[in-house]
Amino acid sequence: MDDATFERARALFFEGNALLQAGDWQAAEARFEASLALVPGRASTLLNLGAARVAGGRHAAALSVLEQALEVAPADLDAWSYKAAALAGLGRHAEALACHDHVLGSAPERAPNWLRRGQALQALERPAEALDAYARALTLDPTLAPAWSQRGDILRDAGRLAEAAKAYEQALAHGADPVLNGYYLAATTGRGAPPSAPVQYVEPFFDEYADTFEQHLVDALDYRAPQRLVERLAGGARHRWRSALDLGCGTGLCGPLLRPLADRLHGVDLSGRMLERARARGVYDALVQAEIGAHLAGSTERHDLVVAADVFIYIGDLDPVIAGAARVLDAGGTLAFTVEATAAAATFQLLPSLRYAHARTTCGLWVEATASTSRCWPVRPCATTRAARSRGSTRCGGAGMRRSAEPCRPPPLGEARA
Numbered sequence: 261m262d263d264a265t266f267e268r269a270r271a272l273f274f275e276g277n278a279l280l281q282a283g284d285w286q287a288a289e290a291r292f293e294a295s296l297a298l299v300p301g302r303a304s305t306l307l308n309l310g311a312a313r314v315a316g317g318r319h320a321a322a323l324s325v326l327e328q329a330l331e332v333a334p335a336d337l338d339a340w341s342y343k344a345a346a347l348a349g350l351g352r353h354a355e356a357l358a359c360h361d362h363v364l365g366s367a368p369e370r371a372p373n374w375l376r377r378g379q380a381l382q383a384l385e386r387p388a389e390a391l392d393a394y395a396r397a398l399t400l401d402p403t404l405a406p407a408w409s410q411r412g413d414i415l416r417d418a419g420r421l422a423e424a425a426k427a428y429e430q431a432l433a434h435g436a437d438p439v440l441n442g443y444y445l446a447a448t449t450g451r452g453a454p455p456s457a458p459v460q461y462v463e464p465f466f467d468e469y470a471d472t473f474e475q476h477l478v479d480a481l482d483y484r485a486p487q488r489l490v491e492r493l494a495g496g497a498r499h500r501w502r503s504a505l506d507l508g509c510g511t512g513l514c515g516p517l518l519r520p521l522a523d524r525l526h527g528v529d530l531s532g533r534m535l536e537r538a539r540a541r542g543v544y545d546a547l548v549q550a551e552i553g554a555h556l557a558g559s560t561e562r563h564d565l566v567v568a569a570d571v572f573i574y575i576g577d578l579d580p581v582i583a584g585a586a587r588v589l590d591a592g593g594t595l596a597f598t599v600e601a602t603a604a605a606a607t608f609q610l611l612p613s614l615r616y617a618h619a620r621t622t623c624g625l626w627v628e629a630t631a632s633t634s635r636c637w638p639v640r641p642c643a644t645t646r647a648a649r650s651r652g653s654t655r656c657g658g659a660g661m662r663r664s665a666e667p668c669r670p671p672p673l674g675e676a677r678a
């Protein structure tokens with residue numbers, strides 16, 4: 261190889277590093293690939309290409325180059341760490357755990373690997389061991405905010421609310437996402453709940469949940485909210501709706517039940533992956549990815565039926581949503597929804613499960629208040645239908661559902677290297 265080729269490959273490699281550090285993983289990936297085309301098989305370029313692909317969520321492609329990097333440099337701990345990140349991204353948490361153990365076997369001082377080890381254990385439903393891993397991470401680096409936050413999750417799930425609150429406070433003090441961690445803290449202390457679950461919590465949660473949602477909720481937890489809601493709606497009598505809007509339609513479980521009752525059926529949801537599943541049913545005339553409040557405020561459509569099955573558990577203050585529903589409903593239209601009821605005096609309460617519960621009395625007041633408005637649309641609240649949901653847990657079972665306190669990102673290891 262001539263010097264000019266080598267220098268060009270080197271320049272591309274450094275450009276790639278700068279782009280990766282600037283967060284432009286796509287451009288970085290292209291530079292590393294071009295560099296490898298000129299000088300194949302360099303471990304550092306393969307590693308940084310793997311890091312760029314992990315950053316871009318291209319985990320399978322990342323894994324393949326990281327394995328090549330490890331063939332060239334089997335002792336490279338950063339390559340092992342990124343391989344673990346790629347495996348975790350592919351849901352291969354046991355293998356990711358083994359990679360972290362390999363790293364920690366020779367470098368037990370690496371706090372980020374303890375953190376990722378904890379995340380792998382959490383994904384494998386081994387919370388006690390995950391807690392130990394977070395403790396090791398935090399001993400090495402007490403400023404590691406995600407470790408505090410994920411520690412908080414485990415403690416909250418275990419009902420150790422005071423300890424969980426302290427962990428979230430530490431996470432916040434060390435720069436964790438204030439909206440997300442403020443929400444978790446409020447759920448844990450019962451104080452300072454925001455009016456609704458943050459979008460940045462709901463959207464990734466349901467994107468990740470989409471593949472297992474029905475299997476978990478319907479099969480394992482006997483979820484029946486859509487059936488109960490639609491049964492009450494029909495009230496035994498045959499009624500045909502001109503246009504129905506399914507708020508928070510999710511994977512579209514209400515769709516097949518509403519379709520025979522409605523000339524037109526629309527759905528709205530925040531989660532693109534849940535909507536993909538709803539679309540695959542082929543029963544909705546239109547599906548929109550949007551936040552419910554924003555959608556209701558901006559929609560030019562009119563409906564005579566709006567339903568929300570198991571959605572208001574993510575919205576505490578229902579007044580704006582109900583006003584929004586009134587905006588899109590014809591006079592005499594119907595809004596039907598389920599809530600998780602609480603005996604508490606407050607209008608709504610954010611529970612440690614990260615779900616909102618609503619006071620029964622308030623539900624009754626909505627009926628009265630809305631029935632006496634000039635628009636006169638009856639609200640028929642349904643009682644909670646969530647009895648089977650696992651109490652207090654936000655990790656939805658063995659099907660791989662996990663709520664990370666922080667979105668899973670590649671480990672902050674292995675600075676792009678020269």
Ligand SMILES: C[S@@+](CC[C@H](N)C(=O)[O-])C[C@H]1O[C@@H](n2cnc3c(N)ncnc32)[C@H](O)[C@@H]1O
Pocket residue numbers: 456462463466485486507508509510511512513514528529530531534550551552553568569570571574575
């Ligand atoms: C528990 S699922 C219920 C889905 C569906 N209604 C059913 O009964 O199967 C809740 C859905 O509400 C959506 N959601 C929650 N809050 C939302 C919001 N503020 N705007 C739009 N969608 C929301 C979630 O993305 C999720 O798909």
